[in-house]
Amino acid sequence: MAVQKTRIQDALEAKSRGPWGRAWERFRHKKIGMATFIIIGVLYFGGLFAPLVSIHSFTAQNLMEAKQRPSLKHPFGTDRLGRDQYSRVVWGIRTTVIITIASVLSGSLLLGVSLGALAGYFGGKMDAFLMRIGEVFLAFPGLLLTILIAATIKPRVVEIVRAFEDSSGIKGIVASGFVDYVVVFTALSAFSWVGTARMVRGQFLWLRSTEFVEAARAVGASTGRIIFRHLLPNAISPLIVSVSMGMGGVAGSEVILSWLGIGIQPPQPSLGLMIFDNFGIGNISILRNDPHLILFPMALITIIMFSWNLLGDAVNDVLNPRTR
């Protein structure tokens, strides 16, 4: 006997899936959202598993095969040192993946959420102080503060890491290029926490005065319990929206920093460096002769940035009660 699904059963099922289940259900019907979600998923997965996905080493030079057009052996061609462009792009995406995730974790989630929560929950002087600091950071236009930090702190970071190497006996941290990653994501987080903090603060200010929080306080819930059980979970959906909207910008900033020579340094791979290698300051001759050399890194970083922004839009449509 076949069991017919009724509308009521459908509705009950939807309810049992919870708010996230329902949000996912709405998201699944967004074509652009799903498409960009899959694109980003594939690229990030490929980037994380770069050692498996790449077919050659990203540093191996072969001057006999320099500047080749795309072929079966080298799907994206080779650069002027005969390095396989496809493998370099894959490793470059890996850098983008590391930088975007690290900056979001440290800047938006760690700094932004905790400072925003402090300001929003305690209000008063704490709030005024933290928000004024945020205003100071926002008083620098665009990428300027990021560029200043990335340009100036590197020697000091190297010094600190060297001291750590000497005292701990662990060698090769500086040589591994790890320092460049630290510098870049420090510079990016210094700027990106402000937006998140403001957003979380706004949410907390509003939630703090709602009845369910008042009720929780009335039954004697501790401050920690109110923040972690009642306030934070309710602030998560705008957080997801702002993070997914900001990811494209972070990816682009890394490319610009590396292109300006203050981001990732060779031989570490980066899409920005690949563009700089062939399309450096005041040098556009590459476009006349070998446009494919910058076509692939540029196409990939463009796809990543545009996909993140479209995905952010779709997530906003799904999660933001005002646009839903």
Added chain:
Amino acid sequence: MLVYVVRRLLWTPFLLLAVTFITFVLGHYGPGDPIKVMFGERVNPEAVARIRHERGLDRPLFVQYADYVWKAIRGDFGESFKFRGQKIGELIPQKVLVSAQLGFVALMLSVLIGLPLGVITALRQGRWLDPVTVSTTLFFMSVPGLLVAPLLIWVLVILLHWLPSGGWGGLLDGRIIMPAIVMALPGIASWTRLMRASTLDVLGQDFIRTARAKGLRESMVQFRHVARNALIPIMTVLGLSLGTLVEGAFITEGIFGIPGIGRLAVDSLFARDYPVITAITLVIAVSFVAANLFVDLMYAYLDPRIRYR
């Protein structure tokens, strides 16, 4: 209004202090001990102590900061590392002049194209122009000029031979067109989007219905009532667009070889010429603070809801 203006004016000096202090500390002590940065590790300690004293680097940090700002106000930013003896204070004004010309053309382009395009798309909602504009502008807003410039150069310079590819010849030279377009594109995109949203907002309001009801011609409604009122909230963005222009100048002047402040910054970044980097950041950040103050005051003047709060 008065309370708002006074509060804003009182806060600005603190903001300037904080911004200049961050810039000073990062620029002078970010890379490490300034003497070591200047002369390397292997210098004899007596010479180091003498130079340290001569340059006033043995004084407390706040004294050095005050000294730096006091000199900077009078146009003295010290000397460049890269070009020994070159006064940064003499270098910057001529570079700013070049960037200002380029920035002005780019801003004009983005306003003159972005605003009308925003109004038109809003009035044509539901037809093909609207979704096309929305997705195109989202693209140009999400992708920096560094990625758009090569494509434009490839099409306009190499395939079509329409425009010269680089260099600088001043405001009235053809070579300004390409970089101005590259710098204007994100601006055009954001002005279009904002103007579209703002126009849609105004279109839904009662006084538009009233204007139509009393029999005004549609063109009159659109110009006099819709467009003019939609412009007010857009004002705030004018201040922010300075930030976009600065970011654009770094990239565009780098690519096209334009001798402006952005190019100077890029060259100094590569040469690790910290005093120049610091001076440029300081100049840009201070003008950004001033621009935002000006826009905020204008906004309060234009929008009665802020004036009377």
